[in-house]
Amino acid sequence: MDVGRSWHDATQRYALVAFIDANLRGASQVLLQNNPATGLIILVAVCWGAVDAQTPRAAIGAVAGLVVGTTTALLLRIPHAPVREGLFGFNPLLTGVAISIYLRPGALMWIYLVIGAVVTTVVTVATGAVLKTWGVPPLTFPFVLTTWFLLLATYQFARLGNIAIGRPALPHTLDQRAAHVHVTAAFLTPSMLKDVSEVFLLGNWVTGALILVALAVSSRWAAGSAIAGAVVSTLFAVWVGASASAVAVGLYGFSAVLTAVALGGVFYHPSRRLVPYMLFGIVFTVVIQAALGTALAPVGIPTLTAPFVFATWLFLLPKRDLVQTEHHELPEHDMLRTR
Secondary structure: OOHHHHHHHHHHHOHHHHHHHHHHHHHHHOOOOOOHHHHHHHHHHHHHHHHHOOOHHHHHHHHHHHHHHHHHHHHOOOOHHHHHOOOOOHHHHHHHHHHHHHEOOOHHHHHHHHHHHHHHHHHHHHHHHHHHHHOOOOOOHHHHHHHHHHHHHHHHOHHHOEOOOOOOOOOOOOOHHHHOOOOOHHHHHHHHHHHHHHHHOOOOHHHHHHHHHHHHHHOHHHHHHHHHHHHHHHHHHHHOOOOHHHHHOOOOOHHHHHHHHHHHHHOEOOOHHHHHHHHHHHHHHHHHHHHHHHHHHHHOOOOOOHHHHHHHHHHHOOOOOOOEOOOOOOOOOOOOOOO
């Protein structure tokens, strides 16, 4: 029995199945994939990480943001194809995770989350229209921009106090002792897996491993690129003396993982000549991560996936005679799936 064909046929016959399919694809689009099985595994991974961290609301927030975003796109009568591919679900999903983690739990937080998910969808449409001029995708920028506004506003809203993003502070030079780390397999392996899981703001190595499995289901190139992003970013961060605690929980690698997936097999055809280009993109993402950490410290908001967005835009705009792939789902037999 061909499960994939049966599922596809069901999406054509039943509106509810089509809606579920769009949401599963939306979850996979966080990692730039277009595969419902990948999306399902990713949601399981997020649930595991959220429950293990004793913040099950993060899993609920992810699903709520995903469903609200997809529903908003349908209500806005956006063309069916991009909605079906999940392109209007993944940014609201991330907004839902961020709001549920960073803000104090309560009824008002959930209302704020729904507002954020709706607005993130609108921002996705707006930024897509603007960026079409330069031929680059919005990536996770709608999530970053909307969530920055939502979090900054909480400093003025007494009933929406944040509980996890800390307070504004002037940046300072890192103490050498804070950068000291014993480079061992016991340190590097969980750190690299947390690089992957922190894409969803969850520092859990099991979640990271499950996400890699999800990527491999969709594209071995994407999974390999994600591993390369985690390895290179972690080693580079350790080499330049980044905070050992930040490296350990994956904060210097999650954007680099996304950059690696984007450059290593989604927006460019994989090739040997592409490898050094991707590696420079990974390294520069770590640099942007540190720079934005410094710049945003005085206003007290996290970088989120902004380093990935800026680095990927910068490495997509030149094109450098590298052949771009089409941003749509390839046939079932092709191992490389693209946006």
